[in-house]
Amino acid sequence: MSVRVGIVSFAHVHSPAYAAVLRDLDAADFVGITDEDPGRGAEAAELFGVRHFDSAGSLFEEVDAVVVCSENSNHARDVIPALQAGVHVLCEKPISTTLEDARAMIQASDTSGSQLRTAFPVRYLPSMVRARELVRGGALGRVLAINGTNHGQNPGGWFLDPELAGGGAVMDHTVHLADVLRWMLDVEVKSVYAEIDAFFGAGGTDDAAVLTLELEGGPVADGAFATIDPSWSRGEGYPTWGDVTLRIAGTSGVLDVDPFAQPLRIFDHEKGTPSWSYMGEDMNALMLADFLRGVAEGEPSGASGLDGLRTLEVVLAAYHSGENHEPKNV
Amino acid sequence: MRVGLVGAGFMGGVHLNAYAGIPEVEVVGVADARLDAAMAGAKLVGARPYASYQELVAAEDIEVVDVCLPTAFHKDLALRAAGEGRHVILEKPIARSIEDAQEILEAFSGDGPRLFVGHVVRFFPEYVGIKEKIDAGDLGTVGVVRTSRRSPFLLGWNDWYADWRVSGGVLLDLVIHDFDFLRWALGEVERVYARGMLGREYNRLDYVLATLRFESGTIAHVEGHWGYPGPFNYSIEIAGSDALITLDSTEPASLELIGDTASGEVPDLASGKSPYENELEHFVNCIESGEEPIVQAHDACEALRISLAATESVLTGKPVTLGGPA
Numbered sequence: 001m002s003v004r005v006g007i008v009s010f011a012h013v014h015s016p017a018y019a020a021v022l023r024d025l026d027a028a029d030f031v032g033i034t035d036e037d038p039g040r041g042a043e044a045a046e047l048f049g050v051r052h053f054d055s056a057g058s059l060f061e062e063v064d065a066v067v068v069c070s071e072n073s074n075h076a077r078d079v080i081p082a083l084q085a086g087v088h089v090l091c092e093k094p095i096s097t098t099l100e101d102a103r104a105m106i107q108a109s110d111t112s113g114s115q116l117r118t119a120f121p122v123r124y125l126p127s128m129v130r131a132r133e134l135v136r137g138g139a140l141g142r143v144l145a146i147n148g149t150n151h152g153q154n155p156g157g158w159f160l161d162p163e164l165a166g167g168g169a170v171m172d173h174t175v176h177l178a179d180v181l182r183w184m185l186d187v188e189v190k191s192v193y194a195e196i197d198a199f200f201g202a203g204g205t206d207d208a209a210v211l212t213l214e215l216e217g218g219p220v221a222d223g224a225f226a227t228i229d230p231s232w233s234r235g236e237g238y239p240t241w242g243d244v245t246l247r248i249a250g251t252s253g254v255l256d257v258d259p260f261a262q263p264l265r266i267f268d269h270e271k272g273t274p275s276w277s278y279m280g281e282d283m284n285a286l287m288l289a290d291f292l293r294g295v296a297e298g299e300p301s302g303a304s305g306l307d308g309l310r311t312l313e314v315v316l317a318a319y320h321s322g323e324n325h326e327p328k329n330v
Numbered sequence: 331m332r333v334g335l336v337g338a339g340f341m342g343g344v345h346l347n348a349y350a351g352i353p354e355v356e357v358v359g360v361a362d363a364r365l366d367a368a369m370a371g372a373k374l375v376g377a378r379p380y381a382s383y384q385e386l387v388a389a390e391d392i393e394v395v396d397v398c399l400p401t402a403f404h405k406d407l408a409l410r411a412a413g414e415g416r417h418v419i420l421e422k423p424i425a426r427s428i429e430d431a432q433e434i435l436e437a438f439s440g441d442g443p444r445l446f447v448g449h450v451v452r453f454f455p456e457y458v459g460i461k462e463k464i465d466a467g468d469l470g471t472v473g474v475v476r477t478s479r480r481s482p483f484l485l486g487w488n489d490w491y492a493d494w495r496v497s498g499g500v501l502l503d504l505v506i507h508d509f510d511f512l513r514w515a516l517g518e519v520e521r522v523y524a525r526g527m528l529g530r531e532y533n534r535l536d537y538v539l540a541t542l543r544f545e546s547g548t549i550a551h552v553e554g555h556w557g558y559p560g561p562f563n564y565s566i567e568i569a570g571s572d573a574l575i576t577l578d579s580t581e582p583a584s585l586e587l588i589g590d591t592a593s594g595e596v597p598d599l600a601s602g603k604s605p606y607e608n609e610l611e612h613f614v615n616c617i618e619s620g621e622e623p624i625v626q627a628h629d630a631c632e633a634l635r636i637s638l639a640a641t642e643s644v645l646t647g648k649p650v651t652l653g654g655p656a
Binding site for chain 2: 144145147149193195197199200201207208209210212214223225226227229231233234235237238247249251253254325326327
């Protein structure tokens with residue numbers, strides 16, 4: 001049985017990729033799209049061959065689940081009514097820009113019984129899944145430290161507007177690796193130190209940072225430390241969009257994880273700039289299929305609203321530390 | 331120029347091999363308390379072996395002393411050689427403490443013998459190329475720099491690398507290379523925050539992640555690993571507003587010997603001379619010409635200051651602000 005699903009807002013750059021997956025997934029009955037910008041919504045609906053709904057409420061009446069892709073600070077506005085209408089929600093990351101919003105969303109899920117999940121697709125990359133098995137199986141002994149990066153390009157648009165995005169690169173990218181660390185190592189983040197700045201053209205927001213996290217809990221990595229580089233330090237000349245990497249150092253081994261390591265290097269005589277071509281699994285498809293399975297079976301997996309909140313806490317602690325040059329407890 | 335080398339361990343061997351390619355230099359004697367090590371080292375360059383520095387200088391007329399002793403023993407020998415009017419080439423780090431380093435600098439502050447500290451990364455053509463591109467403005471504003479240096483755990487005399495009081499661990503012995511290069515390329519460091527194994531566990535495995543904030547604003551992330559289970563490797567990435575440069579020693583080299591992963595061996599380079607040969611030849615030329623070296627003794631002291639600040643940060647859990655150059 002396929003799940004009736006819609007998309008709320010095409011504001012986020014990931015929404016076209018999600019729409020393409022939902023159109024093709026057998027488990028999905030992709031019903032339609034709503035958007036506070038009706039022109040953008042109608043255009044997207046036409047592109048993907050689905051209905052355009054002129055209000056979120058009218059979409060909620062015809063679907064079991066939605067993916068919310070509005071601007072970060074508008075997530076609560078779009079997620080809470082969906083949950084209250086009995087619609088399950090996969091919310092784009094970061095879950096929100098304030099703890100209050102995240103808590104209200106979780107509360108709405110608890111009260112309504114509708115599922116709230118956070119879109120952390122990196123968990124689904126096969127090398128990440130295997131890394132988790134290896135680490136938890138003791139392949140590295142005790143984990144001592146993790147050196148992580150999530151680089152990208154300056155995305156432009158509303159991502160540079162602190163009102164809508166809640167911050168820059170630190171808000172945009174930190175959450176992916178913070179989530180992976182918690183999920184992979186069964187730890188919580190105890191404190192954060194951050195150096196934050198802007199160098200790569202983001203203007204009024206941050207685009208460069210290095211975060212240092214103290215981790216606690218769990219059998220394999222209690223007391224370990226980690227760094228996250230979420231910088232938008234890639235540009236037009238870079239052969240791919242960016243990276244997600246982890247170097248995990250343990251007492252008896254090292255695991256270097258680079259899921260987007262590119263096997264094909266393409267040198268196009270016309271374009272002049274080399275590009276790398278990713279041949280691996282589509283993490284968005286794996287994540288969306290798991291979300292729909294969770295809805296169909298009533299047994300969600302993947303990242304919860306609480307997981308989204310925990311990673312937002314790391315981001316907010318990083319901004320605090322960046323201002324004060326002191327580690328900040330989470 | 332007549333050179334005597336003291337300390338024929340791992341680095342001593344590297345220096346001796348480099349001297350073999352420098353025609354201006356005659357290594358006349360090699361001293362090591364382990365006479366078999368002195369003999370093996372001496373054989374590399376056709377020198378005579380000695381069991382101590384004292385025996386070496388009693389028998390040979392040397393102008394330059396090359397010191398490849400464990401870090402904590404640098405000061406005594408450097409001061410003694412200075413008192414005897416001999417030039418000194420010290421392997422990095424200059425000393426185990428700032429006080430020792432300043433005492434050494436003081437001993438060489440006059441017009442007499444000169445001091446050179448082997449921060450060899452400044453003599454790697456690829457690092458020189460990075461600095462030239464930064465200086466030329468090709469990168470625009472340098473925003474985030476990432477470096478990594480991962481080495482097997484070396485077994486030195488009396489296992490001195492494993493004794494933190496003697497070696498200072500991975501921060502003083504390994505990533506000081508990156509601290510020196512970054513300070514050379516980017517200027518003075520304002521603040522350091524670092525996490526590492528000190529105070530947690532330190533058992534022939536030292537690992538550190540340090541964040542540096544430069545006075546220019548640049549943020550640098552430095553990874554150091556002692557006890558890495560694979561072959562020695564290093565990488566650096568410099569992200570500027572106008573360009574990104576990456577360098578990774580694990581990527582294909584112009585010459586690769588498959589099957590030899592001898593611990594600590596420096597990967598092959600495209601240039602005809604090893605960086606150590608470039609470095610030592612430069613020092614010898616500076617002695618002859620009176621020129622200032624590319625890396626001055628003062629720079630070695632400042633690199634040590636960054637390593638010690640990072641060490642303090644590891645131990646206290648707090649960022650450490652550097653007071654600027656002394």
